[in-house]
Amino acid sequence: MLRRSSVACIALAVGSVALAVPARADDKPSGGVDSCGFYVCLEAEAPGSSGSSDSGKTEQTGSGSGSSSGSAGKQSRWTCTYAPTDPQPPAGSLDWEGHEPGDGMVYTQVCSFDDSPNTVTRQVWAADPPEAQPPVDPAELARQAVEKMKLDGPEIASPRAAGTYAVGVPMWLWLDQSPTTYGPNSASASAGGITVTATARVSRVDWRMGDGQAVTCTSPGTPYTAARGKGMSPDCGHLYKRSSKNEAGGAYHVTATSTWTVDWQVAGGAAQSGQLTETRSTELDVVIGQVKVLN
Numbered sequence: 001m002l003r004r005s006s007v008a009c010i011a012l013a014v015g016s017v018a019l020a021v022p023a024r025a026d027d028k029p030s031g032g033v034d035s036c037g038f039y040v041c042l043e044a045e046a047p048g049s050s051g052s053s054d055s056g057k058t059e060q061t062g063s064g065s066g067s068s069s070g071s072a073g074k075q076s077r078w079t080c081t082y083a084p085t086d087p088q089p090p091a092g093s094l095d096w097e098g099h100e101p102g103d104g105m106v107y108t109q110v111c112s113f114d115d116s117p118n119t120v121t122r123q124v125w126a127a128d129p130p131e132a133q134p135p136v137d138p139a140e141l142a143r144q145a146v147e148k149m150k151l152d153g154p155e156i157a158s159p160r161a162a163g164t165y166a167v168g169v170p171m172w173l174w175l176d177q178s179p180t181t182y183g184p185n186s187a188s189a190s191a192g193g194i195t196v197t198a199t200a201r202v203s204r205v206d207w208r209m210g211d212g213q214a215v216t217c218t219s220p221g222t223p224y225t226a227a228r229g230k231g232m233s234p235d236c237g238h239l240y241k242r243s244s245k246n247e248a249g250g251a252y253h254v255t256a257t258s259t260w261t262v263d264w265q266v267a268g269g270a271a272q273s274g275q276l277t278e279t280r281s282t283e284l285d286v287v288i289g290q291v292k293v294l295n
Contacts, residue, residue: 079192080111082130085123095123104128112193119193136192138272142264144189145198146278153282154205154256155181158224161284166291167243172233173207174221175256182220183260188267198264200278206259209238210252210286243290251285 085106089095095106104127111120124130155176165171179185183201190196207215217236224233232239244252258280266272 079136080109080130081192082107082109082124084108089123095125097125099125110193112191136194138194138196138264138266139274139276141189141191141194141196142198142262142274142276145187145196145264146200146262146276148187148189149185149198149200150180151185151200151260151278151280152180153280154202154258156256156282156284158221159254159284159286161286163286164289165240165286166289167240168291169239170230170232171238171240172222172224172228173215173217173236173238173256174223174233175205177220182258195267196264197267198262200260200262202258203261203277204259205236206257207236207238208255208257209240210244210247210254211240211242213238240288242288244286244288245290249285251287253283254286255281255283257281 085095085108088101089106091101093106096103104125106123106125107130109120109122109124109130112118155178157176158172158174159165175182181202184199185201186197186199188195188197202220203218205217205220207217209215215236215238219235221236222233240252244250247253260278260280262276262278264274264276
């Protein structure tokens with residue numbers, strides 16, 4: 001539920017978020033849920049409050065589902081840019097807010113709210129040039145998009161902790177695949193009027209087998225079938241040469257670490273793109289027995 005500010009604000013709606021823009025560029029914040037920021041403000045009313053609203057009830061969704069209710073109003077993140085309006089408005093224009101041309105300047109203000117791709121544009125007067133905000137780093141937006149994906153470690157299908165394995169018998173390594181454990185997985189993040197879309201895929205999986213050996217696989221592995229007999233996996237496998245009876249707990253501790261390659265791009269045709277990597281791991285214990293030959 002939104003409330004009117006103690007300073008003059010123009011109520012607007014951006015996406016699913018109701019917001020208020022101060023009527024003057026030099027409105028200063030006074031703290032609390034009834035305050036406006038320097039150039040824009042968002043006001044939230046605590047649950048159970050009986051104040052009236054022109055915009056009605058709104059919900060805000062972040063990286064998880066749920067509404068924006070809470071025990072206190074939460075100030076949201078804004079990013080604004082400013083440029084001198086060209087040409088400047090004529091004398092007598094309301095954009096001068098009672099000032100004469102040459103007394104300060106009228107600026108075009110463009111603001112975006114958190115991850116919303118929508119923007120608010122208006123004309124504001126200021127005696128001095130507004131303080132420049134740091135430019136938005138697309139790579140940082142890409143990292144925010146990755147957080148939304150909730151990437152997880154490999155979902156190991158083989159080996160299994162409850163499986164039966166023996167020395168000298170090829171072990172086939174493979175993974176079950178899903179968007180959060182192998183990809184592809186995509187998400188977007190926005191700020192300062194730009195939107196970055198990132199797509200993550202697992203590019204390799206490094207297996208540490210617990211016997212001092214490591215295996216690197218560039219595929220999820222091939223599932224074993226009985227028709228394969230005792231052959232080695234064509235793309236991802238391992239052969240234990242000694243049993244695990246002398247290991248801690250009588251088992252080898254196996255760790256599978258996936259490397260996610262994340263390609264990101266600024267939406268809207270801008271020639272900005274990049275790549276980053278993330279890693280996630282899954283661990284399990286595997287018992288390797290010794291085959292006994294009976295005479």
